[in-house]
Amino acid sequence: MWRQRADVVVVGTGVAGLAAALAAHRQGRTVVLLSKAEQTATFYAQGGIAVVLPDTDDSVDAHVADTIVAGAGLCDPVAVRSIVADGYHAVRELVGAGAVFDESTPGRWALTREGGHSRRRIVHAGGDATGAEVQRALNHAATSLDVRRDHLALEVLVDDGAVAGVLVRSADGLGVIHAPAVILATGGLGHLYQATTNPDGSTGDGVALALWAGLPAADIEFIQFHPTMLYTADAGGRRPLITEALRGEGATLIDRHGVSVTAGVHPMGDLAPRDVVAAAIEARLTATGDDCVYLDARTVPHLAARFPTVTAACLAAGIDPAHQPIPVIPGAHYSCGGVVTDVDGRTALPGLFAAGEVARTGMHGANRLASNSLLEGLVVGGRAGRAAAGHAAVAGPARVVTPDAPVRPVLPRAELQAMMTRHASVVRSGAGLRDAIDRFAEARPRTLVTRRDVEDAALTAVAATVAEAALARTETRGCHHRADFPDTDPAQAFSSRRGALGLTPAGC
Ligand SMILES: Cc1cc2nc3c(=O)[nH]c(=O)nc-3n(C[C@H](O)[C@H](O)[C@H](O)COP(=O)(O)OP(=O)(O)OC[C@H]3O[C@@H](n4cnc5c(N)ncnc54)[C@H](O)[C@@H]3O)c2cc1C
Structure with missing residues (x-):
């Protein structure tokens, strides 16, 4: 060593x-x-x-x-x-x-x-x-x-x-x-989900390291889904973000029929807070059965010069944003x-x-x-x-310690991401979260050797903590939306603090 x-x-x-x-x-x-x-x-x-x-x-x-x-x-x-x-x-x-x-x-x-x-x-x-x-x-x-x-x-x-x-x-x-x-x-933890705007290393390691050291995480159920991640059928992992600044410069969110997604939803329309826009998109997708909505940026002046990153990402996916609406869905962000x-x-x-x-x-x-x-x-x-x-x-200088390689519960990443995507995304429900928590509790201990092991152990600890926190918050607030508790409950206007599953919860 x-x-x-x-x-x-x-x-x-x-x-x-x-x-x-x-x-x-x-x-x-x-x-x-x-x-x-x-x-x-x-x-x-x-x-x-x-x-x-x-x-x-x-x-x-x-x-x-x-x-x-x-x-x-x-x-x-x-x-x-x-x-x-x-x-x-x-x-x-x-x-x-x-x-x-x-x-x-x-x-x-x-x-x-x-x-x-x-x-x-x-x-x-x-x-x-x-x-x-x-x-x-x-x-x-x-x-x-x-x-x-x-x-x-x-x-x-x-x-x-x-x-x-x-x-x-x-x-x-x-x-x-x-x-x-x-x-x-x-950094973040977007790879709890199948598709995310986050780079590959955003696997919640820091939250897990703190949980394993016995510290609590707070507000961990509040995972923001960016309303406009580029949609491409069947693509997972890191997906390009279509920046909100496009809407600041006049781009509009529409469905397949050209109907506004956010009209009547919020006074700030397409520039409403992200959770409001993401939930409006989810609701429209549920109502229409479509796979995505569209961001129409064709009227944005000097689009390619002002938004070169977005333009390049769209062109790489075969979409010309100057002439075509951009297909988008909410993504873990x-x-x-x-x-x-x-x-x-x-x-x-x-x-x-x-x-x-x-x-x-x-x-x-x-x-x-x-x-x-x-x-x-x-x-x-x-x-x-x-x-x-x-x-x-x-x-002053730290004393010399000699640790062993850690052993932690690990779930296969693909399964974990599928559970989180199904049960703990933009809209959650108690039944789904309980299913996810039951599965996370079956994670098997493993000695952490490779980067993949450490990341999977981190994802397992953090997924369980997110799901527990989301289940405990029986209301809709900010970017935490519960289908079974659609209203905000003034009595729950407090931060939740939680330890890792298997560690002592720090209480609320
Ligand atoms: C596509 C996209 C667009 C965004 N746009 C904006 C924006 O316009 N404005 C804004 O304010 N925010 C934006 N955000 C959010 C913002 O970029 C991030 O929240 C912020 O950059 C995070 O910075 P950080 O230093 O915390 O983590 P990061 O920049 O993610 O850095 C994390 C670092 O930790 C390292 N690391 C992780 N785990 C380990 C480990 N176990 N061991 C060793 N190293 C480790 C990684 O290698 C990396 O070096 C955006 C995010 C994304 C993904």
Whole structure:
């Protein structure tokens, strides 16, 4: 078993992990960054970053208000304000690291609008390639850091009630990085489902690592389905996203007969919050029996120049969006909940931090407002890096521990994804969720050797936790829709906290 020491280990090299690592490094700590794969969700982000710019008609109050409305009663208003208020500073820091955003006139950023936003406040880059620019700039800023690609985190090591490091698998086999502070920045969990906008590595590893370390996840039932994922018959795995910013620029959602999908559903029409639009699409598909609806972007000015990523994805699928409506369906997109942290990324386990999509700060509540996640990753990532550096300085070097390869329950991935897609997607029901939970409970323990083993074990733990949380929430709220409880129940306006199946639930 190889061994190494660091002050801070950051697991993940997307926006949150890189922001965290750079911040910890600036505090003078030794930092090791781990990444199991080249792809990040950050790279694929299209629409942009929601941020309140000075000298506009926008305000932190307005952004906070929109975020809280989307969050359907479960946002933590203090967390929302704290993160939104730091947005401009964090984006300026990113520009300092070399990021270049699109301008409407020289020196003035172009702002677009997305669902649920009352103002144009989304900065973007390369038209619809914002994430690629964020990733490029942060990768460049991190060139002097110790970044380990193809290094998989299997377990957070705990010694005497505090973090002692991470168990890692690399090409050199199992190893331990001893460190008093670990930051989970592992992204989302879209591969709980058969089709998702998320890259291959979004398998919920960070949530599982925290659950296995005995920590709770909160709001984990709230999985946002993006209303417009490109539809191609029989295609699974990662599917291209058709950004919401297209609707901000005038594209409309129609069914096969050209009838609006959202007319009369919500005052904001096609720009209603994502859960509303996704549920309207599901309802139309159920009513018509069709496989998909369509996004008509033919009237969007300069479509190919403004949306090059979407245009390329459509053309690759044989659809010319300038002349044909784009076939779309809702797709698993974003985890609103996750590992419980404060707004500095601190968990309840001393030395363990989490930031980005893996974390639940209280920013998103029951539904994330579009383009708030890159914002949260930047802001909380930076804060978690500083907090972890401070913790490491006080805690001192971690003691040497010698763990075994972990043994965890694992279900075959295809079966798990089929269960989740059938029973825990846009619309859920008690009977279906109970079926899924019964099956998840039959998962067989296995020694985790390969990346696939670890990801399947993570998916199994997280699927069970999502299904349990979804079953317990007997109401419809935010992006959690129950066919058997179609109304929102004011008595359930609280966050749910849950441990992994087989661990002690943390209670509600
Ligand atoms: C197609 C698409 C479009 C989007 N558009 C927008 C947008 O316009 N605006 C917006 O705000 N948000 C958008 N989002 C959401 C946003 O991109 C993500 O929420 C955000 O980028 C997540 O960043 P992160 O740093 O938390 O995780 P990621 O960027 O996903 O990075 C996760 C990292 O963790 C690593 N990792 C995971 N598990 C392990 C492990 N066990 N061991 C080692 N490494 C591990 C991965 O290799 C990766 O490096 C979009 C998402 C998608 C998928």
